[in-house]
Every structure is written in C-alpha cells, then in structure tokens.
Amino acid sequence: MQHWTILPILLPLFVASAMLLPPLSSRIQWLRIASISTLAILTIIASIQIFTVIDEGTQLYILGGWSPPFGIVLVADKMSSLLVLLTSFLALCCMIYACAGHDKGGEFFHPLFLFQIMGINGAFLTGDLFNLFVFFEVLLIASYALLIHSGGKNKTQAAVHYVVLNLLGSSLFLFGLGILYGTLGTLNIADMAVQVSQLPESETIIAKIGALLLLIVFGLKSAMLPLQFWLSRTYSSASAPVAALFAIMTKVGIYSIFRVFTVIFGDNAGELANFTADWLWPLALLTISIGSLGVLASPTLKVLTSNLVVISAGTLLVAAALHSELAIAGALYYIIHSTLVTAGLFLLADVIAKQRGQAEDRLVNSRALSQPRLIGFGFAILALTIIGMPPFSGFIGKVMVLNSAETMATRLWVWPVILFSSLIALIAFSRASSKLFWKAPNNKNAAVEKAHPYEITAIALLVFGAPLLVLFGGPMTEYVIQAAADLHNMEVSVYPLLPEESL
C-alpha cells in the first residue's frame, strides 16, 4: 500500500522502457494491448489512491528514506490524486482512439505516449520544485516527439515554435528556481512555505522576482494571455489523440500556479502574501477575451477547440486570481470538465474531418457525414457542455467559479467576461454545427469510411463524462471543496509534510 503513490510514475516508465526492447517493439498488437492495459491499471490505481487519500489523508512518499526538506518527496493529496486520475482516464481514452490506426503513422508512438503520462503524473505528484522542473522536461520532450509524430509540414513548423518557446520557458524556470533557492535555501514546496514567512525584508524583492519568473513559465504552459499564441497552432496541427492528450497539458501549468501561489506565496507568506493576484487579474480576463475572439474567428473545428482551451485556461486563471477556497474548488471541478470535453471535441473533429473528405473540419458547406446522427449526438452534448448549458457539467463548473467572486467589485469584472465568453461560444457552436451537420446536401454517392469502433468507444467514454460529472455532482463538489480547503490550510498542506524539528 505504501508504494502506491509512486506507481503512477514508475508503471508507465517501466512499460515504456519494455516497449523499446525486442519482444514488444515490433508487434503493434502487443504494443496496443500493453499500453491500453497499463493505462487501465493506472486508472484503477489512481481511483484507489483517491479513496486512500480520503480515508487516511495526504500520502507522503519519501524516496530513499531521506527526510523531507533534504530528500525527494512525492505528495499525493486530494488535488494531485484527483488530477492523476483525470490524466490516466484521459490517456486511456486517447490511447483507445489512437489504436484505431493513428499510432501507425510513425515509430515509437506507444512508448512516447507513456513517457508523457509519466511526466504529467510526476508533475502532479512531486513535492519539490526542482522535480517539478524535471517532470516538466520529461513531459515536454515526449510531447515534442508526439507533436511531430507521423510528420508533415504543418507539424514541423508548429513544433519549431513550440519547442523553442518551451526551451526558453525551461531556462526561465531554472532562473526562477535559482533565485528562490538562493533566497529561501530550499526547493521543497512545504519547506518553502515555512521559510517564506521568515524571509528578511531585504530579500523579499528578490524572492518576488523569482516567483514572478515562475509565474511566466507556468503562464506559458497554461496559455496565459501574452504567452498563448503558440497554442492554437500547436494543438490544431497535432494528430487527434495527441491533441486530446495535450488538453491536460495546459492544466499542468494551472495546477503549478495553484500549488506554488497558494501554498508557498499564499495567505501565510507574510509580505509576499498573494502578490500575484494583481498580475493575474487583468491577464486572466484578457485571456478569456482573446480566446473568445479566437473562437469567433476560427476557420476549422480544431482551431475552434484550441481557442476553447484558451478560454478555459482564462477561466481557471480567474479562479487563481480570486485565490479563495471556493474559487479553487470551482476551478478543480472546471478542470475535470473542460479537459474531458475539449479532448472529446478534438477527437470528434478528427472523425468529422475524415468523413467530410476534402473539406476536412473546415467550417464550410460540404458533403454530408456518413454517420450524422451518432456524431451529431456526441457533438451536441460536448458543445452544450463546453458552452455551459444546464444540465451539463460546464454549467456547474462555471456557476462554482462565478459564485466564488464574492465582492461586488470582483463580480462586476468576472461575471460579464465569463458569461459573455459563454455567449460567444454558443454563437460559434451554432454556426459550426449548422455548417457541419445541417447545411450538408444529402448526397450519399461517395463511399466514406465509417468511424472505427475504437474511435466511437473513446469518444463515448469522454462524452459520458459530462453527464456523470453532474450525476455525481454532490460527492464531486464535496471532494473538490475539501481538496481546496486542504490546499489553503497550512496544517494539512505544509506541516505534516515536514519533520517536526525543521519547523
């Protein structure tokens, strides 16, 4: 039981390494069975982990037995284990989809995919900032390779931008870490939270610079306003299962913002308490606005979905700027919902693109889909969910975020922007669906391949996530509120993670 915390990192690592070796490496069927079963097992492990965390509280895994402020620790609290479950489930859906033939475009798709899962899970579970950097690099280098997987002009060009930007981001990350280590003398998140309140006044400004550098890096990962231009091109040129998996990547940045700027530079940080809120406010609101403009201007369904990712990142950044328990709770609910739904839309866009021949997923009149009812049904649910129509999960998520803006001044800023972005998404989706489904002439002459059963299964799993999130809305909201409360409470998120003598 004790070692379960590290399994979401070790299992993909071992399976992916085994996939590079002879018995597995050349047999695509074996590879598929191996990766699907690994991801299914990961999903089960992550669910069990959640119940363990509910029963026994935060799980601390101390690697090599070196006691916390010095050694490497993994921390599975309510927030991180929830996100690990989300990652594993999303990866399972994407992998099922990829097994319909998308994994044959080039070599090493399966190991790369699992390495990426390892990186994402590691980033969620790690308890110190340098390991966060290391896992960021693991997930990034896997994502670079996955992005250009199966090749093509578009992909190469998108990858050049993406790789250069992220390498710059990594350098800034290290600068930030260096500054923070130089001032606080530690990189363990819990220990930093203790040290930052005792920082001498002369060093606060330096620590502030370090923290802002980290904010830039996390902003780059989570597509915050001036740093979001790479996103729509990267996501829309990646192959469908990869783009769907990338839906969780912006959330890694958001998660890091929550973790670092709530636990370390949160309410108890003395002079530096919540100093990032001033920066996050305008940037978050502007991110939503530019995402909405992007949604209106999108020529294809994939670009439209990428811009929805930007809007959801903006909404989550608003929650980070509000930095209250309720806001973070709403954001956690919204993360699950928006990840699953945008991933579903990326996969659906690919199916639609295949069935429409040359028009692909461009929003123009073209020939009819070969399975209009099935695809239209899925599309309708996903669209209504992401717009935020009741009774689906987007509605609850948005209400939770809106509701957490408690003062009149914040409401005046937050409500119009978020509600207006929903209206714009509604307009964009009405236009998109009328082009894709209704204005199609009913010519059945072209023999178009139908969607592969694997593809339908994967999308169905993601589509049914939306109503399930509502059906189990009660326990879910309780859980996320508890997770957010734990994150804000130093008694839970900091002190138990350190030995008593270091406090």
Next chain:
Amino acid sequence: MEGIYAFCVGMLTACGIFLTLRGRTFSVVLGLTMLSYSVNLFLFASGRLSIDSAVILGESEVYADPLPQALVLTAIVIGFAMTAFVVILAMRARADLGNDHVDGKDPNEIAASMALNKKGEMN
C-alpha cells in the same frame, strides 16, 4: 569575483536572448545554448560563491552547499538533450519547409510574392 561572475552570466544571458530573437533557426539554437550555459552558471552561484570549500563535510574548514551542484548537473544533462533535439528539429524544418526561418517563410519571398499578387490583380 562576484562582479566578474555576475558580468559573465549577464553577458551570456543578454547574448542568448538577442540570438533567440533572431529570425533563423541556427542563431535561435545558438541563443538557446547560450541561455542554458548562463542558467547553469546562475544555478551554480545560487549556493553562494566560495573558494577552498569542499562539498563534503570534514574535508575543509568551510563547506560549500552541494545541492546547487547537483541541480546544475541535472540541468546540464537536460539542457544537452534538449539542445540535441532542437538541432535535429531545426534540420528537419530546413528540409521540410525549404528554408531555415523560424516562421517557415523567407521574408524576402513573402514580399516578392505579395508584389506579384498585386500585379496579378492589376492585370
């Protein structure tokens, strides 16, 4: 010593940023490499600079902080792998796109083709 060290790190960073902002992939790659050098030196200095101090207890009177050295080692390895990747990617982009501009288009060619279009419209 601190002054020279800070000057070197600052100079490397400035050159790195300048080169990264250039339009061709080769200078961008050089810039990223310089940035990773400067970041390594910077990380090394975050444990404070000291002379004649070992990182092992009992070897010298004062001892240096070993953690930044471990961090630098990790950062060097990761930076090396990333540089290797970006070099290969830049070469692939050169082959796929036919030029070595970061945007995949030669600015002179864009201007020329736009002029051609205008001419075409006029005709």
